[in-house]
Amino acid sequence: MLSRIEALDRLRTQPRTRLANLPTPLVPLPRLGRALNASRLWAKMDAETGFALGGNKVRKLEYVLAPPMLDGITCLVTAGGPQSNHCRVTAAFAARHGLRCILVTNRGPEGDPTGNALLHRLFGAEIVLIEDRSERPSRMESVTQELLAAGETPLVLPIGASTPLGCLGYASAAIELCNQIDVLNDGCTETVVFSASSSGGTLAGLILGLALVQRTDIRLFGVSADEPADELDAVCRTLARDAAADLLGTTIDPEIVPFESIDDQVGDGYGIPTTASREATELFGRQAGIVLDPTYTSKAAAALIAHLRGDGIPDHQRCVFLHTGGAPGLLA
Ligand SMILES: Cc1ncc(COP(=O)(O)O)c(C=O)c1O
Missing domain, CATH: 3.40.50.1100 (Rossmann fold)
Structure with missing residues (x-):
């Protein structure tokens, strides 16, 4: 079995076809933050991975293909x-x-x-x-x-490219995000990340990357587009474990990464907008110039908004919206 350092090295040297413009920007959203009473709000713009209008699938396909x-x-x-x-x-x-x-x-x-x-x-x-x-x-x-x-x-290619290989794209993304937040110097010691989740590969990859670098200061919320939270949770953890074992020759404990799936934004079902997802689309558009899609990112943003309105963010926390793309869906 490989050590964590050796496994990270294997991740770095894994064959891939370069498709994405990386790193994707981590951008502050002060105006949207003010509208939501949250001063440390950021977006990790994976909508801007670039290839063929970008989004999260581009990172996965670099490894799958x-x-x-x-x-x-x-x-x-x-x-x-x-x-x-x-x-x-x-x-x-x-x-x-x-x-x-x-x-x-x-x-x-x-x-x-x-x-x-x-x-x-x-x-x-x-x-x-x-x-x-x-x-x-x-x-x-x-x-x-x-x-x-x-x-x-x-x-x-299985649906969503959510295979162990596909996960590696988001294991790398997790490390990229760590590097970006580590130089923010904003006095925060904890990060809360909201991302859309469906076939599970994005969240599984993030869990894998964070477990490899042993980061427990980043709390992940996977917002379901369709599946029940407990099922999605299990899929993500299993996929993260399998990717570590099958491809990186190591074992990880996904439980060290604070991670939760949420399914309270699904509404009437996959791809069907809700009042909250419509409001999220409008708010992100008007206050941040960000395009959300009806199926995934608008529901993830709705969960983020509900979180901020409910609990707010304590002084030691920043909040990151992982924008996984999907804008063509808004124009359908
Ligand atoms: C725009 C967008 N965001 C998020 C997701 C969810 O990613 P995953 O399937 O890796 O959970 C998808 C998947 O289809 C997507 O297209």
Whole structure:
């Protein structure tokens, strides 16, 4: 078993395809902070990872689509909703690298595709429509078999790229964030981070990174877009453990990282705005010039707002909104 230092070294030297503009900025939001009575409010702008309109998936794909993974591959296959950000970035990667891309996506609303659905097609992906999300695994499997029979060599990316490899993108992001907050010199000794969470890879990666550098001064809140909090919690911790063991040759104790999943912003369900998420979208737009999406970031921001209005932030704390992207969804 490797030591923590050796595991960190393995993380640093892990093969990756550079896609993201890193580090993403950590920006102060004083005006929004004043509106929320919170003077030390920041946004970590992963919406600005850049590639194909950015967002959190770009960091994950750097590892999931690293050169060794692509050896001999002719086609990428993945799945998601009609407004999937993961499908968008995967399709753009395929276009950039001259690969075929098959996206298994649920049927969207009638009419011309908009937002991410438009971008999926713009990047040249072949779309396989399904009626219900429960069909995704079986349809991905049948598509893969058809591709193999046709002489292609497909690489299947699980939904959201929330695999141990994908987590490494956010393990690195956690270290990047630590480096940024360590030079703030604002007198705070604790950081509270709010992020949207769905397939769990983003939070799992953050947990992994923080456990590796043994940071217990950063408290993570994963705001669910759909799943019950206890299930998401278990997924994140398991994924973090698996990534450490399978890829970095070490064991971590995810319990040392203060982490909680929250599911009280889901409302009527995945992708359905709530009063609080609409208010968050307006506040972030008007007071910070930040674009939130209806499915993920507006609900994470709503949780952050509820937290600030409820408890406020004590003097020793700063609050960071991890902006995971998704803006095309607002324009759908
Ligand atoms: C914009 C955005 N934010 C957050 C998430 C959630 O990330 P994860 O699936 O890693 O939990 C997603 C995932 O689809 C996303 O597209």
